[in-house]
Amino acid sequence: MSIFFFYCILFNMQLLGLLGSLKGITSDSVASQCVLKLYEAGEIEVIDKSEPQQLAKFAAHFITYTDQPQACNFASFVPYGEDNPLQRAEWIKFLGVFANVESRANQVYDAVTQSYQCLTNRTKGRTSFKPTVAWMQYENGIWSFTKETYKLKYVEDAGGENVDDSINKITYNISSPDDLDQLHAILCTVDVVIDETYTSDAVNYNSSTFLQNINVEDHSCFVFLSNQSLWRYDKRIQNSTALDWYNGAVSQPQLVLADLFEVFFPTGNYTTTYFRNIAKDEGVVHITSEMCDRDISIAMEPTIPACG
Numbered sequence: 001m002s003i004f005f006f007y008c009i010l011f012n013m014q015l016l017g018l019l020g021s022l023k024g025i026t027s028d029s030v031a032s033q034c035v036l037k038l039y040e041a042g043e044i045e046v047i048d049k050s051e052p053q054q055l056a057k058f059a060a061h062f063i064t065y066t067d068q069p070q071a072c073n074f075a076s077f078v079p080y081g082e083d084n085p086l087q088r089a090e091w092i093k094f095l096g097v098f099a100n101v102e103s104r105a106n107q108v109y110d111a112v113t114q115s116y117q118c119l120t121n122r123t124k125g126r127t128s129f130k131p132t133v134a135w136m137q138y139e140n141g142i143w144s145f146t147k148e149t150y151k152l153k154y155v156e157d158a159g160g161e162n163v164d165d166s167i168n169k170i171t172y173n174i175s176s177p178d179d180l181d182q183l184h185a186i187l188c189t190v191d192v193v194i195d196e197t198y199t200s201d202a203v204n205y206n207s208s209t210f211l212q213n214i215n216v217e218d219h220s221c222f223v224f225l226s227n228q229s230l231w232r233y234d235k236r237i238q239n240s241t242a243l244d245w246y247n248g249a250v251s252q253p254q255l256v257l258a259d260l261f262e263v264f265f266p267t268g269n270y271t272t273t274y275f276r277n278i279a280k281d282e283g284v285v286h287i288t289s290e291m292c293d294r295d296i297s298i299a300m301e302p303t304i305p306a307c308g
Helices: 009-016 033-040 085-089 092-098 102-125 149-157 177-187 207-213 253-264
Strands: 002-004 022-025 060-063 074-076 132-139 142-145 171-173 192-195 230-232 236-238
Touching (some): 009 102, 085 149, 092 102, 132 149, 149 253
Parallel strands (some): 192 230
């Protein structure tokens, strides 16, 4: 049926029971154990998307980069552009209509929405304490705080407070003493840090990497370090760079929210799905084909975390 850019649509296809229709992918780096299983069994081929003639034989080629030249069998699937976690998940309805399984798509989305809203309501019963949270990343000597609306929305829905509301600028160059002092001053007010720095070696990215990148020796004022609350969302990964954050997490925002509850208000009795705590040296989970232990011809049910 289709070939497509390989991230968030894969999990939606499993939720809709459409994985058997998948015949091509554009890379073998995919964060889906069942897709890997099909690929290794020779039921899915890797296609060079720069060769138009290879794409022409498919009924549909789903893409997420809409600025590329498009043929008549291209279909844009762009949940990444949405500002709200549930709006990103709602793109399953588009795929449902396209594949004539609209009823199933609505059923999945309703279950996801109900779970997400139930979890959000849990914040109302918590204390007045709201942990201050910073999503931040490092690139070429510069730290920046995220302004991606959906991430800030996650923090609010999980009962936290975004550091972005209290800072005057977004980027800080660690080679500038003034910038570095300002960055350190901000981090001294933060309870939770989510480090989303890109790396091609997630296995070896740890708290030492983070501390080296923020160029600090005395970190006694950093509450997020003393409380061991330094996180990354690369817990589930395949082939070093394919993160399930861009696949399953888009389709299942209720699991991201459940993770963030544990991140902000740790209980010790919940295992996060997408986030790992590098302050506690938590490692990654390598996605392999052996993890696929289900009948792919049957639609997968969304995972609904406890909401009590």
